[in-house]
Amino acid sequence: MRASHLSLAGLVSIASAARFVLHIPTTQVVNPSTLTASTHATLQSSGPPLIAHLTRSNTFNFYNVTPGSYFAAVHCRDVAFEPIRIDVSLEEIVEGSGEKKEMIRAWQTFIGNEWENKGESRGEGGNGLVVEVKAIGQKYFFQERSGFSPLSFLKNPMILMALFSMVLIFGMPYLMENMDPETKAEFEEMQKKSPLGGGGNPAAQIQNFDLASWMAGKTDQGSSSRGQSPAPQSKKRG
């Protein structure tokens, strides 16, 4: 494929103007064969930019480029490409021979920086140089709508906390009931020893449970469960 476009580029030869090729390699980011026909490259220096259309061999051919420093950009609907600085100059190949030849140099460039601030070299050579243009990434135009899903609802820490306390409130008394008497007695002994542990019977506690204030977010656990870690006294118990 490369050979074919090189031969293409070799068709036109004009003495004082350079020609070169920008090539999009196949990478993981982009398969250049899928790009739309509107993809094109521009070469800007002064006045109207030079435009090259995308060829069948995924290249952009520039002919008759006069010496100068150019800002090359590939414009594509779906993929963003890195900008490139291309310098075209006339140089003597052998010093003192007087015979001048086009020299093309390409670098990475950074928009918003000094023009002299060049990045990695992207190629250097005479006429027919092939410069590879790297794709940065696909363009995403759309915004995702944050939809509702029960899983994401459950992932919410507030919901998780509420669910946990719910399990404690309703599950603990039944756990206590089902304990064997010895352990239960031991546990109650422990509770009595604890300075902050509240007394009373768990059934009454449940009946005194203030659902309204609980739903309002007051997770008042101390009053409803003896099995809990020490908690302040419920104000409803007065």
Added chain:
Amino acid sequence: MRFHALALAACLVLPGLAIFEDDAYHVDYHHALVGLPKHDTTFFQQPYAGSKASLLYTLSQKQVIAAVNPKDGALVWRQRLSGQRGMLRAGEEQDTVVSATGDSITAWSASDGRLAWEARMNGATVEDLEILEQEDGITNVDSKDAIILLGGGSPSVRRLDGKTGRVKWVYTDTSGDIPFQVSTSPTTVYYISLHTPILGGSKLKVTSLSPITGKKLDQYTLSSEGEIQSREHILFAGANTAAPLLAWTDKSNKVLKVNIIGTKGVSTFAPPSTDVVEKIILHAPNRVNSLAHFLVEYQTTAGHSAEIYHVDLKKNTISKAYSLPELGGKGTFTTTTSDANVYFTRITKDELTVVSSASHGILGRWPIKGLPSLAAAHPVHGVSEVVVKSGSASAVRSAVLFSNGQWVLVRNGEVAWQRPEFLSDTVSAVWAELPEEEALAHELEVEGHQNVFAAYIHRVKRHVRDLEHFPAWLQNIPNQILSNLLGKSQENAIGDIQHDTFGFHKLVVVATEPGRLAALDVGSRGKLLWNIDLQQYAPEATFVRPSLKASRGYVEVKDEGFEGSLLVNTTTGGLLSPKDIDLQPPVTSDAQTFVAFDLVDGELKGFFGTDYSSDPVWTFNPPDGEKIVNFASRPVKDPVASIGKVLGDRRVLYKYLNPNLVLVTAVLKSTHTASFYLLDSASGELLHAISHHDVDVSRPIPSTFSENWFSYSLTIDSTSDPASRGYQLVVAELFESDIPDDRGPLGASSNSSTLQPSSATGDVAKPYVLSQTYQIAEEISHMTVTQTKQGITSRELLVTLPSSNAIVGIPRHIIDPRRPVGRDPTTSEATEGLTKYTPFIFIDPKWHLNHKYEVIGIKGVITSESGLESTSLVFAYGQDIFGTRVAPSFAFDVLGKGFNKVQMLLTVAALFVGVLFVAPLVGRKQINSLWTM
């Protein structure tokens, strides 16, 4: 990878302000236009050899090559060419189409529009292009070469290789004749030139060349000097028929002369009727193996008729076979080849008939089911595909250009699709209100001008009259609720314009360069409401560049081509006379006068009233020979919600809000300077001036003004090796003072005048200008700002990027000139939403309003408020038509598609069930607590 880091950083600071995927293609619409197709460059063709379906290729008057799917009229690909007078040809069973404009010949891949090869003929212009179908009677299936004719100093014929575009041979004509065309036959290439003596008409000179070597074989001259006075008199120089033809006529179309190229004999025919023939068109098949038959169409003022001729290849004679009867009205003919047979399709306004070239029997006839949009139009030219089975035409499809600029595909008499190609010439557009709203506004105005009692009676009457819509509205409710619940888009369901709760339905009236006026309904995805030719209202005028101005119920059309103005009804497109319009009472009292300004002879001048002939009140002339190229002023309707900007520490920076601000752009080519002058258009006073060096002044310098800020964009010129390169976007904001809570020199005074500055201050209050420059990756060709009803919603800068074929909305906070430079924002600045200044603005793809659409050749973008404060309507025109809605601060006043109504109902139901369960629990607890007290 600094670029990446920057891009990433830019992405992180921005809130997602993009189009939702489910809104795309619903709220926005795009007419991807081609331009009016040209007759000789439009054809059906298989995109590759052996393909079953064919595509419709065209090169339009706008120099756009396009492949259109004949099934639905969708664009497969298109490419814009530069230069004038393009040509497009395709060889049979080839996978390329070859175009030529200016000095370049390009082969495009027929299926996807990519470049196959390109050849440049430095300096010369391509006069003609043909594909060499056969060479010595043998078809080269692999690749068919192109024969080009180059004009310029020394005309030459060249053969280009069909695979690479390399020149195979050159034949140079040194006789000094004017090159006209090339034509090919299976054995010979003919080069036709016009030999013009000093006096009299032109002789046709035909040179035969060998297709293999390009050597001259023979040359002869036809004595056509009696008839041919200009090129238009040559009707046809036949493309690849087995017997190529050369036909010409005289000035008055009274005679038709036909020569079979390669022979010296000329046959002469006379038009059939005695009526004055306006135009003669010759239709001939362009395939090598088709029968050598052709059709001559005669157009008269009353109707059109045709005659069919046969060429006898052995005797080299042309004889008339039969004629088609004259029909009233206008029509056109198309030629189709199927194997060797040739079929002619006659297309008129009402009917489509197919005949064979061999005999006059009608093979098929279909009445055209007319569409209202084509009512007043007639077919201009077209191309057809005909399927003939056992002696009768079973199917025919024709792509026809109608005189009203619609490109229509008629399939068996039914309109399959239509493309409003005339819109690609749009040069100006204005927003117009809907008739219903106009009527309501009028009624309210009437009430406003009456006394209280009469106004009350009027209102009650109006409300009673409105009751007649009530039953219909009531009936519609269940449907509306259902469609709402099912999440169906309400916009699409709106058939008529009346049910427009959110004010998304508005009209845009557009004017095209050749003088056509059309109205589009932006709420119904840009549907064409009416389309008229302005020529019918002003027959003697030639339209150059019509400009529009919308008023209540009508649009005022002005043009350099004629005096005065035309008033056109916005609902119907009918002409109104000035007395039909009840002129609105002037809004201002007599004591007030307006100062209007305009660019006159390169100077900006202000005048009292609209009388430009009087002496100017003020004149602005930029210094040092700078030339004014553009000026931007605040929109006429530019509501400002807040007169100040609240800072993070609760102090206020007061905005400089002067309704008369004008930003003048002036350039000086020799020094590459662009200067911007801020003027007060009432007094002509210069308020601020900025100058930029190293600017490429040959590139567009768009600017825009809104509220208390303006913006412009520049391209940096490389000639003097500037430190940075690329494109710049400059944003400047005007404040009354740089100190918060300070209102500048006029702070204490309740009245101030820009014409007579108060003695206390001594000078006009000049704004404090804060500006910042950003680098952008692309050139901006046009910019404007969104508009909303109250101006509460933050604004968005809409820029057109021609290289990306995009329209982008840059949020205002990104280009806030108060972004701190070289340091992180302080806490109070951070609460304002300011981020650290970065020289490069990465244009996020999410800001693209056009997302996957590619809008090309945009000349202007206009914005309008909608019924909702959050939403602004956007309409872009030029080569393409594009429209959308934007909500720069999100759609805060309307429920979007993300709002799930079913889920909401389910939640309510679940809560209700929960209450049912909990209620007894609570009741018992309350009783218990009472007892235990």
